[in-house]
Amino acid sequence: MTDATPIVVLVSGSGTNLQALxxxxxxxxxxxxxVAVGADRGGIEGLARARRAGIDTFELHLRDFASREDWDAALAERVGSYAPELVVLAGFMKLAGPCFLARFGGRTLNTHPALSPSFPGMxxxxxxxxxxxKITxxxxxxxxxxVDTGxxxxxxxxxxxxxxTVDTLHERIKSSERGMLVDWVGRLARDGFSIDGRRVVTPRKDPA
Known part of the structure; x- marks a missing residue:
């Protein structure tokens, strides 16, 4: 499909959300x-999933750069080389820095396993x-x-x-998270969106 929206997905682990996408x-x-899947570490299942699907992959390890700022600039450059319209952080365990946000701010999506603004962080x-x-x-x-404030x-x-337990609750959250992520990445890619203050505005009404 030539008019499909190009996206880059960034991962740090097993890539279950990536697989759903x-x-x-x-x-x-x-x-x-x-169009590409990037990671901040090697030998992870997320990269293997991408390679099995025939998707380009890349790795950028923080330890290979003199500073976090240099790594952030390199990440922005590498992601930009694929000209994505959206970037999805799917279990990516690094914070996006100023250089990355200067290029991809407003079109980078992430998930958090809580109902923000409650319980931010790891x-x-x-x-x-x-x-x-009783509800999360x-x-x-x-x-x-x-951090989880967008x-x-x-x-x-x-x-x-x-x-x-933390594990059983987290697994149930992740299952719901995957469905939400897939539904909304598709919707935002197809229909577009804008940001008005703290509101993300889409052309169509919310689904029932």
Whole structure:
């Protein structure tokens, strides 16, 4: 599909969200073409998934650069070489820096395993469980310079069960997160969007 929206996906681990996007993009109606998958480390399943699907891959290791700023600039340059319209951080464990955001701010998406603005940072499911909330979930947002603070695209609610551990809760969150990510990446790619303050505006009404 020549008019499919080109996207780059960045990963750091097993790539289950990436796989969901690969599977969805096999349908021309989804409107997305994954032009490259990048990672900040080697030997991960996320890169293997991309290679099995015939998608270009690249690695940029922070240790290979004199500074984080140099790494961030190199990441922006490498991602830019694929001319994506969207960038999706799918379990990417590095923060986007100023150079990257200067080029891809406003069109980089990430997910967080909590209902933002609650429980930001690395341990959303654990923090939600410790706090004793009855409902948590996942958030899809447009990346900004903060930690899980960007304008919210969508959220999905996940109940907390009495017998939950961090692992069981996180797995249930991730399952809902994948569906939300696939649905909205496709929708944003097909229909476009704009950002008005903290609101992400799409041309069509929210799905029922």
């Amino acid at each position: 690969i599977d969805a993009s096999a349908d021309p109606a989804f409107g997305v073409r994954i 341990h959303g499911p654990r923090d939600a469980l410790d706090y004793g909330v 979930g996942a958030t899809l947002f447009v990346v900004d310079e903060g 304008p919210i695209v969508a959220q999905t609610a996940v109940p907390v069960h009495d017998g939950d």
